[in-house]
Amino acid sequence: MERRRAGLGELDFAYGVVHHKDHCRQLIASNGFTTVCEIGGGRSPLFGRDEALAMGLDYTILDISDTELRAAPDHVKKIQADIGARDLDNSGRYDFMFSRMLAEHVRDATAMHRNVLRMLRPGGLAFHYFPTLYTPAFVANRLLPEGAARRVLFFIFPWRRHDHLAKFPARYAKCFGPTRRMKRYFERLGYRVEEYRPFYGTDYLVKIPLLGFIDSLFTRLVARRRSPRFTSYVWLVLRKPAIVASGGAQGRT
Numbered sequence: 001m002e003r004r005r006a007g008l009g010e011l012d013f014a015y016g017v018v019h020h021k022d023h024c025r026q027l028i029a030s031n032g033f034t035t036v037c038e039i040g041g042g043r044s045p046l047f048g049r050d051e052a053l054a055m056g057l058d059y060t061i062l063d064i065s066d067t068e069l070r071a072a073p074d075h076v077k078k079i080q081a082d083i084g085a086r087d088l089d090n091s092g093r094y095d096f097m098f099s100r101m102l103a104e105h106v107r108d109a110t111a112m113h114r115n116v117l118r119m120l121r122p123g124g125l126a127f128h129y130f131p132t133l134y135t136p137a138f139v140a141n142r143l144l145p146e147g148a149a150r151r152v153l154f155f156i157f158p159w160r161r162h163d164h165l166a167k168f169p170a171r172y173a174k175c176f177g178p179t180r181r182m183k184r185y186f187e188r189l190g191y192r193v194e195e196y197r198p199f200y201g202t203d204y205l206v207k208i209p210l211l212g213f214i215d216s217l218f219t220r221l222v223a224r225r226r227s228p229r230f231t232s233y234v235w236l237v238l239r240k241p242a243i244v245a246s247g248g249a250q251g252r253t
Helices: 012-032 049-055 067-070 109-119 136-143 146-156 178-187 207-222
Strands: 033-039 056-064 078-079 093-099 120-131 193-198 232-239
Touching: 012 049, 012 093, 012 136, 012 193, 012 232, 049 193, 067 078, 093 109, 109 120, 109 178, 109 232, 178 193, 193 207
Parallel strands: 033 056, 033 093, 056 078, 093 120
Antiparallel strands: 120 232, 193 232
16 A cells, blocks of 8 residues: 555554454453443444354444344344433443444534443443544545535445445544543543554545645655644544542443
8 A cells, every 4th residue: 555655554544444353352352341332333243243252242233223223133232322312321331332433423422422431331441443633534524515525425435325334424523633632531521541543544535646645745744743633543442440430521330
């Protein structure tokens, strides 16, 4: 891949794509977790039947879409709910909760992260993988009217037009890189930030020669500086402390 040759290595967005599943598996195994909830997994859970069985998982999918859940395989438990709802039944029950390319679509990010905190058992982990502002491609996606953004997406990735992976509105609420402000935000909610790992670059502009070239230069510049403000994606690992003080931001645990 071009950006690999440019020397981005483990900062390359492709590294995050390729190694995300292994990292998720490692977090589960190293902590001895068994009760796992994937948020927004729908019909395509990250772990297949054989993997979940080998890992000894009690595996739940939480998704807002009844259509997606009906198409989900039968090795997972299914909950239809909006993770960003303020009235979600969120008593602590999971060791590990994770999402991939979900956080950018949530309207109320604070409600989502509070719900996850409450649904985790003390000592549990949340692992979110999502795109971030302010990389140019995602700024454009945020600013364009939804119809125009959809047409651009289908131009770049024609197969998405007929695939079940529809384009959902992207809001990017609290979807930013590892700035001090964002770390404080999660700490105020009651989490301990264990990992906030940046990745740089996207494949959205590769088919547009001039924009692709400019984007490649921009990516190399911000990656070299390891800019926390111009990341493209992040891995975010948050731990619920084993002993959580009661407070308004956290609610019941």
